[in-house]
Amino acid sequence: MLKANVDGAHRYRVQPGSRFPVGATVADGGVNFCLFCRHATGMELLLYASTESIEPFQIVSLAPDVNRTFYFWHVFIEDLPVHCCYTWRACGPHGVPQMDDAAASRKELLDPNARAVSERFWNRQQASEAQGASHASFRAIVTEPVETRDDVDIRTLDDAIIYELHVGGFTRHPSSGVRCPGTFAGLIEKIPYLKELGVTHVELLPVMAFDEQDVPPSAAAKGLTNYWGYSTHSFHSPHSRYCVEAARAPQEFRALIDAMHAAGLRVLLDVVFNHTAEAGANGPVINFKVLANEIFYHVDPADGGRYRDYTGCGNTINCNHPLVCAFILRCLEYWVRDLRVDGFRFDLASVFTRGEGGALLSNPPLPWAIESSEVLSRVPLIAEAWDAAGLYHVGAFPGMAWAEWNGRYRDVIRRFVRGEPGLIGQVCTCMAGSADLYQADGRLPANSINFVTCHDGFTLLDLVSYNAKHNEANGEDNRDGTNDNLSWNCGAEGETHDPSVIGLRLKQARNFMAILLLSQGVPMILGGDEVLRTQRGNNNAFCQDNELSWQDWRMSRDALDMLRFVRELIALRKRHPSLRRRRFLTGRPANGDTYPDVAWHGERLGEPPWHDPGARLVAFTLAAQAPGEAMLHIVLNMNDDARIVAVPVFDGQSWRRIVDTSLASPLDIVSDSVTSQSEFDACHVAPHSVLVLESHRNAA
Structure with a gap:
């Protein structure tokens, strides 16, 4: 196949195509397209010459009697070059709450199985309006497949030291000195730093393609964007902004994984299968709302199809529906088998325990299906074992092999280090691997992911520098973010020149890091804590794609001293197996x-x-x-x-x-x-x- 160089007058011949596999698949003689849409009476495939093309060069109409098998619509385009872009339109009844069927049928839809995506013409506001421009959409890109391997070796968290980082923010600061800041390629240049630090696993904040425009109106008015990435729209595609060339997204991401593996580092992905970027009734139409609204989302048919929101993001994925469960499994297996990642951390994973109507299931299919997969059973699975509607499964997440972000560890250690008395029993239980949570049902210390800080909340330096959040920069009058930080400012709020306060803060930061790395279980370090990165008291920097969040590589003397301390602590942990016991004390x-x-x-x-x-x-x-x-x-x-x-x-x-x-x-x-x-x-x-x-x- 050749890269796209399409004459606008050219028309490619079509064949009926196949429903296997879904998505756009490059094959001998052309490209096969397949999409699931249950209620459509007709489909159109719109082909664009490149990511810059305003109008499609060809629109292919699909007929039910020729191009539909069950609920799958398919067509084969002969000799179509790679790196063309495409969208879909679905005619018929859709049940999208905020617009009638005619308006929904005009919307250009993104293939949920796209391997690469362009956001060149995306406009979230217009995609949310019934009369908004139909072409204001994400576009899928036809891309070459990556080399795949069927063998997946067993990967565990034994001896792991996890480092949570943001792909963009790690190298976007001008001081990073990399050739392509904010990209997978830029991160490759920083692998020697990670290797020298001594961590074993790098956990990447969301890298599945997400909507950077998904922020509250007040934040958008300030020019802020979605930085963290918890707004996925394409679960099979690496995020285009992290790529040098969007059309080569799978290849560029795979190059990062290969480079990490060559350095002896493993890569975990933070994934978001609890909600999507389509949000609630006022959110945009991207794909699922039209293609499979009542299947893919929790909706209340008795209330006009209202989206049930257990995530705080407007919608909730109906994870335990058989078709959705299969979609998630295939997606995860693709990232492991084809893109070679080493495991996953699942955001708001307690959503996985909700059945139809949001009811709590005692044996939810999805968690068991994931850990029973021949591919996924070989890699670490980490649950953020709660959701935004009150479910809390720390110590009780369904399944056998799942590790959990241990929120109880975080809270106990924070309270103890800031000086609260009477916590000795709880502190020792936490440092001994949290047997109270995991031992009774046969789990192990490695089931506990211990952390003091993570992307969500204060950084380590801010934890010892602020008593209260300072989120005014987010545009919501400091209402966003948690008020329960369990922090202590050591005698002054925020920046100070008092040497006694500064000295105490540095000591407290060392205390937190020492306790974390001296605990049984799996430690997780927030990227930047080892060099005292600050967000100036902002504990919800999800929309701060700027120097407030970025890693500043110009290190002060205190930062260099802290970096040395953390490196030596990691080395101490590695040379003492007694700190990494497989069984409980x-x-x-x-x-x-x-x-x-x-x-x-x-x-x-x-x-x-x-x-x-x-x-x-x-x-x-x-x-x-x-x-x-x-x-x-x-x-x-x-x-x-x-x-x-x-x-x-x-x-x-x-x-x-x-x-x-x-x-x-x-x-x-x-x-x-x-x-x-x-x-x-x-x-x-x-x-x-x-x-x-x-x-x-x-x-x-």
Whole structure:
């Protein structure tokens, strides 16, 4: 096949085509097109020469008796070049709430199975209006297939350290120094940074094609756009703005994955199968509203087809309908098998447990179908185990293999580090892998994705710099975003020149990162936290595609010190298997070991303050997990004063301090400290600090 170079007067010959496969498929002699549309009485395929073409060069009419099999419409266009664009029009009754059938039939529709998409002529406002321009639509691009492989190796989260980043924001800042800022290609240039940091998995915020115009009117009036990408319109296509050439979207994304794999990094995708960019009754017509409205969405037939909204975004995907379930499975398998991604994080995944009418299902088909897929069962599956309408499944998401974003871990650790007393039992349970959530039904520590910050909320620096959100820049009078941040500004709100406040903030940031990377389970770091990225108190920067959100590669001395601290913490985690146990801690020796896998303490040995309502200090000793591994003794002191804490004594062993968050860089973390505690049975722990001691054998 050749790239499109179409003479406007040329007309390509057509054949009936096949309903297998759906989408636009390049084949010998031309391109096969297939689309599902249940209620259409006729279909039209509109062909455009390029992404810049205003008018179609050919409109192909499809007849029901020739081009329809069941509810699938299909046609084969002979000798059609690749990189042509196309849309569909569907004639017939559609039931779209905001417009009559005649208006809906005029709308140009985007193929839900498009592998590449152009947004050149997209206008969300016009697509939402019955009388809006029919051509103000996304257009699918005929693109070459990527090389596919049938074999999918087993990929797990054992030993994983996840790094959540935004593809555009990671390199869009002028200081990034990459050739193609804000693209998959730009991210490839930053792989050495990720490799040096030491993370093992990169979790990309949504990269499936999304509507950047999907923001509230007040935000649009300020020139803001949808930055995060939780507004998917094309589940098979990489986002065009992250590409150098939109027509090569699959190839450019696959190049990123191949480069990540070559560097030993895995890639997880944050995917949004709970709602689409079509929103509610006032939202645009893109595809599903016309093609399969009552199948694809939760609608209330008793209320005029009103969209049921369990996502806060206007509509909810009817995930457990058999056709929708099959669509989602095929889509996910495509990203794994053809584009080679290594797993998924599912946004608002509790929507997957809703059946017809939104009712909660005890055994919802979709989660089980995903983890039972021959392809998907081999890759990590992570659920954001709640939705916007009150469902909360942390610790109870359906299925066997699903990991979960552990929101309880986040909240407990935030409360503890900011100084709330009486949380010792909860803190230790969280740091031990959250057995209270996962052990009873046979799950493992790796089912818990531990995090303190993520894209949604404060960055790490803002978590220790603000008591309240400051979202005025979003255009909603600071009404958006959560008010429950569990943060502490350390004595001043926002920017300050007070050295004591700044010093405490830096120490608190180190405390959070140390606790995260010393916990059992799978740690997830928000991209930029390792260099103290700030959003100036904005905890809902979904619409801030600007320097407020972008990674600034001009690093201050404090940022460089924090980067070193995080790198060394990751290295510490990697060299200590005792921090990455496959099974839950028991408090007993295992496999003939001399010492219990964990021993809990307070200021005195063996006296953890489980039930002390004023306690803000706890210590624990981790036995070695692997031959030759040193033991660790960890002390967390969130009191306002220093404490003298007992240290266990073992024959032939002494302790050396390797982490002390109260100290300035480079003494805050060292790989081989000369400071020995061997002659002492107690140690000094500074206020608001984390101390880690590592055992070593005394010389004979």
